[in-house]
Amino acid sequence: MASPPSPPPPSPSTPPEHSLPVRLRLTGDDSLSDAVDALFLGRFATGEQPHAHSTSLDRVKPDATLLPAGARVLRAVREDDRSALLAEGEGWTVLVSRWNRGADVTVTATGPELAERVLKEAVDGARDEPEPQPDNVTMGFWYVSPRRGPYRTTRRIGAGAWEEIRPNYTAPVAQAMDRLMAVTPEDITGRLLLLHGPPGTGKTSALRTLARSWRDWCQVDCVLDPERLFGDVGYLMDIAIGEDEGTEKGRWRLLLLEDCDELIRGEAKHSAGQALSRLLNLTDGLLGQGRNVLVAVTTNEDLERLHPAVVRPGRCLARVEVGPLSRPEAVAWLGREEGVGRDGATLAELFALRRGTPAAELPDQRAPRPGLYL
Template identity: 45%
Template sequence: MPPVWDLPHRLHVQSSDDPWDVIPSLAAAPFLSGELPAARMVTLPDALSARAVAPEGVVEREVVSDRWGERLLVRSGKAVAMVEHRPTEGATVWIVAADAGAADNLADTVRARAGAGEEEPEAVPVEFWYATPRGPRSVSRSIDAPAWEEIEPNYGAAVHAQLAGLVGSARPSGQGRLVLWHGEPGTGKTTAIRALARSWRAWCRTLFVVDPEAFFGQADYLLDVLLDRAPGVDRTVDRATQWRLVVIEDVDELLRADARQLSGQALGRLLNLTDGMIGQGLNVLLLLTTNEPVTRLHPAVVRPGRCLAEVAFSPLSVAEAHAWLGGGGPRPGRPLTLAELYALRSGPSGPSGAVDVRARGDGPYL
């Protein structure tokens, strides 16, 4: 068998290809030929444009697409960089250089250019993970996240006390790697996740798993994400100090009392991740949300010592809902969820229409 660098390779451009498709091939050509054998990939979810993070050099090719975003091919000294920017995902930079040192230096330059921009505190980078036939992949996006102080009034006294302690906490110590949030829909669980990600961003990356069934059902997918083995992972981060918060929403079926019959090994892997052998030595927290009441959850999930925090989200009481609405007008006749309160504030013409705030049953509106 001939050496790998002697293997034949061809790059074809077809009539169906557009300029957007051609640039990656041009960037790959010197790597395949061996002219520039060292490659690096840098992910920059907060980048505002391709040119904002592109290295200094000559822009050989440029494509701007209303649908996809921007792609640049930049020759910087003896290296070549392809910069791709998508408005909802930030930028990814592929670098090919003559040697590892040159590739690392250019990658550091690109990261420095990205960090030189003005940081928006409300924009929090989140990695969205999903399974593909070629293994797990992620898309990094910056999402708008409110500060905890902005959303505090959205939660009743009991929920507020639990969330405030969690949001203000530093790196966890001791046992408990599971954060369990449960409660009926519309009580503000997703909003609280965004605020938590913003509060913890200095010491914790946020990962969102799009397909929880595959994540817990496929051991290789779970381990690739937990061990940072998947393509595109930034391996310059100090794993000894950097924590990761893995967020999985609406895992009702996985957490029910009959989960072992319905979900097979998925529940076992979940439990093993939080305080078993899989999770040992990993700076990983798992945040799960469910609409199920705690009485319907599997007892192994809520046993003492497993949870770093268990928060039961509930509607605001009549008095809290009345205060949230500004104290004017008639008092609601029953507790109201956050979703109902926002719908009430927007009025009958709002996206959700009118909300019935009368007491449950046939009682009059109070």
């Protein structure tokens, strides 16, 4: 018996909303904000408002409504970490999703000019721009959000000039950092910057100042979840390949990965799987080719405990062991001998002593922490 004929394909003139109906199902795992998001899609999916424009704001003024004049609120939800607002006007609909200080604003409309105009009106004057300070530097922060996926936000952080903080480091470290602070794009050979040494010696402070010294040609981005970065190929590609909003073409980027002991120690290849390989591939492999990307790693590990592939010649732009100040240097920094041990002191110990903490109450920053080493 002959098979029944197949149904004819949709006519080219068939509206897409008829050839591919949109059905949304909400479950117990969905939030009220998810329901508002689903409602917002309706007019765009049916073609009633086929044009959409959107934007994201990292910092929004607390009193900004993000609604155009005359907007009529249809739904409003406020949750612990997020709020959602659905409103409409003549020929347009707007969805405002807010979290902490940031927000996403999306407008659908009957025409592209209307969508653009309504969006511009909604966000006009809403962005909260702190006054730039000469000792501040803009730094990016990457993380994976459960709702948004890989996401980058920016903030201005305090960073002292190198001349001001140079006395915080022992002489060999200060001399190595002198050369690093003066690096320009023409000086770059290796793509990996490694700062290692005990906790409390000022590795992070040095990198903040490096961001200030390099701000004319390099954008510094801190990855808040580095253990996930090299285990998630999609996340890694977003950071390594994707263009960052507001970053000028040809500008270098420095990815800052803090406290990556497990990633780069000697047994990392066995314990971290492909994570170490992907890090090395980003610095001098195919993944890093054609990308102006540097990677800075801080670790509390001793140099001899690091994987030999990480410290091999030619891979590192700089490899700096940041240790405690010697006793004469620590005494000169503090202005007195009281509280300074015979082996000197870390920067964290010196600041604690300056605040009046008795020397007997200071934790030993250089002692091995339980469970850190086998």
